[in-house]
Amino acid sequence: MPVKAALMALAIGASYSASAAYTSFADAYSAYQQSLAGIDKVDIAVKARQAFELGKQEYAADSANYAALMMNYANAIAATTMSGGQSGKLCIESSQRVAEGAQPSEKLSTFDACSSEHLRQQAFELYHQALQIYQQQYGDKALETIDPLLGMAQTTELEQEKKYFSFDAINVAEKHGDALTLAATQLAAYKLLHRAKYYLHNTNKVDNLALDALKTYRNNAPANSFEVVDAELTVAKLHLEKKQYDDAEPLFQDVIKQLDVLPYSHPYALTAHALLVKLYQEADASEKATLHCKAIGQATPWDDNQQPAPLYSQAPLYPILYARQHKAGSVELAFTIDENGTVQNPQVVNVTGGERFADEAITALKQWRYAPKFENGKAVAAQSSLKLDFKLDGR
Structure with a gap:
């Protein structure tokens, strides 16, 4: 914001x-x-x-x-x-x-x-x-x-309010004519709207908010500014979701390069590494994926004793049958985060609403990536848990 x-x-x-x-x-x-x-x-x-x-x-x-x-x-x-x-x-x-x-x-x-x-x-x-x-x-x-x-x-x-408030903020920024303020507002609005229902029928309009913001930052902000890095990471994620690997890869790489000057591994750099793992796995480039997986485990923590922090999360799919039946539920999971930030051995602790929720929750969780736990500056495995809720809009 x-x-x-x-x-x-x-x-x-x-x-x-x-x-x-x-x-x-x-x-x-x-x-x-x-x-x-x-x-x-x-x-x-x-x-x-x-x-x-x-x-x-x-x-x-x-x-x-x-x-x-x-x-x-x-x-x-x-x-x-x-x-x-x-x-x-x-x-x-x-x-x-x-x-x-x-x-x-x-x-x-x-x-x-x-x-x-x-x-x-x-x-x-x-x-x-x-x-x-x-x-x-x-x-x-x-x-x-x-x-x-x-x-x-x-x-x-309310989905309608999400759209209304976002574009009202953009209209205010446009009225004042400051390019960087408008870019910041557009990028924030994109992050809010690209997961909303509105996005399904207005994909190009919402995507252009992020693309325009990145263009503005590149033209008006210092090349190594955090605003440029944030916009690059956001647009890289956009391209990755659309499987536009050739567009996403250089943006992720530039995020890592820009933040490499810091004395520690910035969460955005670790996120870029994690998403490059996903990109290369999807593109059948396993050797490149392994390099970025190792980079996460070899990261320099911002705190020598640091708890795991999520870098990338994948929302679970809603079972079609349960959606038709208007079923809601939740799944509590326990799992290990290894030294490379990968989820290992996910186990269902409790499930409500139906076992298919558990299946989808585990499938999604296996895609998550974390910055690993650090003890005395060294990455170590850690136990963690979370609860994923399945709820249909309006219920």
């Missing part, structure tokens, strides 16, 4: 540093900022909640600074709901902090609703409230409205 809210949040931190009266909020907000340097989405969400709650005591409910805190919290919640199993971990983390005798300010991190669905709804409402504040403060088509519009598109359960 564009970073207007994040810039506003930085201003909040600066305004508090000068006054001892705001020490408790300053500490909470500082902890939140520090958490952003890591990859623990649950920790970020807990700390964003603390800063948001304490910020209520200092800012008017209709102020832009209060809306910025609201956006930070909504973004953190949304990030956990987009990662398999993270919403459950968020609830466990919050409960443990209270059970272990946390300080009063930490108890604010106890979440009112712990299911992924409830957290998504909570994030949507926060985005909606922030949008209303920004519209009141700056106007209906102000640049500040782009972030909450995209957030609402991400967290709404």
Whole structure:
């Protein structure tokens, strides 16, 4: 997403540093900022909640600074709901902090609703409230409205709203005429819409959002900027999904090359390696696939003691018979992530709704790739688990 809210949040931190009266909020907000340097989405969400709650005591409910805190919290919640199993971990983390005798300010991190669905709804409402504040403060088509519009598109359960909010954000960006802002908005909208039903009947229109964004970044941003890398990775995935291997391969390779200057293996570089494994396997180039598989296992971690992190996930197919019968269900799986980030020995722990859900879940999970677990800087095998839900739209 564009970073207007994040810039506003930085201003909040600066305004508090000068006054001892705001020490408790300053500490909470500082902890939140520090958490952003890591990859623990649950920790970020807990700390964003603390800063948001304490910020209520200092800012008017209709102020832009209060809306910025609201956006930070909504973004953190949304990030956990987009990662398999993270919403459950968020609830466990919050409960443990209270059970272990946390300080009063930490108890604010106890979440009112712990299911992924409830957290998504909570994030949507926060985005909606922030949008209303920004519209009141700056106007209906102000640049500040782009972030909450995209957030609402991400967290709404209604397909029509996902399209409406995404293109409303694009229209705002177009009105202001800044090429890079428009590119950022187009790329964010593409990521939201290419998995939506709208994409099925408007494929070219949605794909062009990503293609246009990449073209704009290449013409207007530094060649080694993160925006270019992000756009290249997104468009490479687009080409891979369409089995346009000749278009996808050089983009993945360039992502790896651009990030190779870092002292650690960036998650985007590892994702590019993982998807090149998939590309070469599909193209019957097993030797090349093996090289990139080994590259993941030989990665330099950003933390010497690092938990596995998903790089690529494949959604399971919905069994046709179950879809016709309007069946829903879920599958809980346990598995090993080996030193190369490959899923090994997936086992069904529990299944509801029918055994065919389990078959499709295992088939999909075998395609997943992870950044492996690291202990003392060395990749090691790790045990993991997740729950995959099968739910038809509108049910």
